[in-house]
Amino acid sequence: MGALRQTQGVETKHKLSNTLRNWLPILHSSLSDLGEAMTPFVEANPVIEVKSGFEEDFEKKIPRKIISRGVSNSRTEQIEALTIQSRTLYDVLDEQIGAPLFPTPVSQRVALYVIENLDEYGYYDGNTEEFCQKNSIDRETFEKIRLRFLHVEPVGIGAKNLAESFLFQLDNSEISDQAYSLAVKIINDMQNIHAYSKEECFNEVMHVLSTFKNPPNIEYQEDSAQIIPDLMIYFNDEQQIEVKLNDAYYPVINIDTSYGVEHEFVRQKIKEAKSLVDALDMRKATLYKVGLMIVEYQYEFFTGGQIMPLTLKTLADEFGHNPSTISRAIANKYIACDRGVLAMKEFFTTAIDEDVSNAAIKEFLIGLIKNESHEKPLSDMKLLALIEEKFKVKMVRRTIAKYRKQLNIAGSSERKKLYKLGV
Template sequence: MATLRQTQSVETKHKLSNTLRNWLPILHSSLSDLGEAMEPFIEANPVVEVKSGFEEEYEKKIPKKIINRAVSNSRTEQIEALTVQNRSLHDVLDEQLGAPLFPTPISEAIAEYVVANLDENGYYEGESEAFCQEEGITLEEFEKIRLRFAHVEPVGIGAVDLSESFMFQLDSSDISDEAYPLACTVIKDMQNIYSYSDEENFTEVMRVLGTFKNPPSIEYQEESQQVVPDLMIYFDENENIEVKLNDAYYPTISIDTEYAVEHDFISQKIKEAKSLVDALDMRKATLYKVGLMIVEYQYEFFTGGQIMPLTLKTLADEFGHNPSTISRAIANKYIACDRGILAMKEFFTTAIDEDVSNAAIKDYLIGLVKEESHAKPLSDMKLLEMIQEKFKVKMVRRTIAKYRKQLNIAGSSERKKLYQLH
């Protein structure tokens, strides 16, 4: 009997490990890439037939209540055209890889190498030295050609980092000659951008920088991606909030069990197929639970308010997973609601020092300063205490100082002097 129990335990554990092995890549993929993520599990399985969930128009599958109440949203734009593919970034770049910018064979070869080695944000990350050695040219010659990407559309593409991308875009901007030197200085020292706020042309510099694309490929990231939400959150006729899985887009798995008894090979493939079905069900259950928790913590947002502080650790603790697992789970996932279509990660907006949403904190900080005593303005430490008490989050004083600078709020001693002047 002991042997039998041990065998059952091993079999159960084996079944669970198979499901989990299938589940992670299926969970981490976006809904539009789900079929591709499943391919390795089904390509060698003759008993599985998969039918894609992308055979109907998107609008037919989303509750009309969401479409009717949806407002224009700059992060998503036209709901009706979410699955329409536009020209890709590489299509646009390929048209420019010739004269007049790259008229010679070597310049065109360098340009093609740069394009082939752009990361997802449009930054160049190739092995320049290896390329130069192979082509018999110097690194200086290579860089001279690469820098011509400052004149390629979209401007900023092909830069090695944000600073260089902004310099590319600066040369194509409408900035005045008077403000240009300050803009160059600010771009090279963006960590301390607000230390230049007293400079004469700072306002113009900030206006111009605010028009720059960051990252440089952002327009094509949004346009080329098939944005299909995993969850739909809306209010029903009785104004009760509903969380619904967009399972109409999930692939349908059919398993042929006709010859299972006669062939051990087929029996094994059927077990693997059932494990895949279990993994798909686990994906649905996990994301549905994420949706319920987002509604619980962000209910104010769905009723017209702001996104509130919410840490990935909060979700991870609920699920019993590592925060990094949750981070990958919500990547490339979207929620449709009557305020538009938002990436799940937006409900976990992070600051530099804390994994919390800072929009509401900044608004609260502004409110505290507006209502403070002019005789005794609130210090950063006092502001920190009040914010931590209000939002139940752990922060550090330097973050409050950083938020103040971003909001153009002076320190407590400077504010006291300003109050005395009025």
């Protein structure tokens, strides 16, 4: 194993200081939005001068070693780390038009029409009748194909309304079988939601519903936003893994001390300006420490392996914070490495068991499907049995179905039809 070398002389602190507590927006914002988060403090302080960190080309700030190794990855396509990742909703959807969800010309034509007729919130708003007549497709066939958007990411896209979008998301959720039927009733009767408050699983349903995206395209409503990684992780010439802050993108704060410090107002503004500088340093220190811990727990991933189980609570315990604080700290933060530009949250996977992550289960599931008999594809129950045998864990069929849908893998009967079509 290569040695871990710390290249940043950033002081890490165990507890959030008062400075960071006062400037939480700086910690929570993405690197590309950092300047905007600082604006209210800067505009109210005449002694602060800020130079933007976006004036230089992004590609000059990323170590070329990040793309030098080219480690293969079955989880995610390699993304060239010397470019700014900016994928629109339509880029993401276009990549999913094809097998197994839309293997035929007809299904692809319907899928394209649905995508072209999404409204500003991501709901389908096309003229189905006109399309069906023009393309000699019956309405029932059109609807069957449109409903395959249940398995498209982001989940909820292509639904006709909020209720259907929530039903799409419900089938991709972790809700228990017992609470599922109640959730369907509540989603179809949202106006009378409180009438179900006495039901046994009401709290579980409300918790699950609170995690749903509303509207379904909410993550893509600012398509032009640039994704700038906070950290770069790569192997140097000595095969040592390095964690480097993308601090060249941080705004530079200059404090003008030419004002008369004898005035209380000026002294207070200088103190506030120094607190802003401290807050930026604390942001760097916090994220750098997160990067070091990700390398420690996910070293196998950076050498071409799988992402291992890692929970926010693990990091929270190390920091001495609440998991919700860590969750907000890593939100909208990215890491550039030789396997792509990845969201920090991707490194935190649910542990099915102490040493088994859901990512490992999905990898194994993909392998099973690739090698299955085309005459007799594996059912979800058979997949469940093979996974339980392999990993020595207990799961439910519903979880297997959920993972399969997340991976855009059709059910066994649908796969059998696709195999017969030669897909």
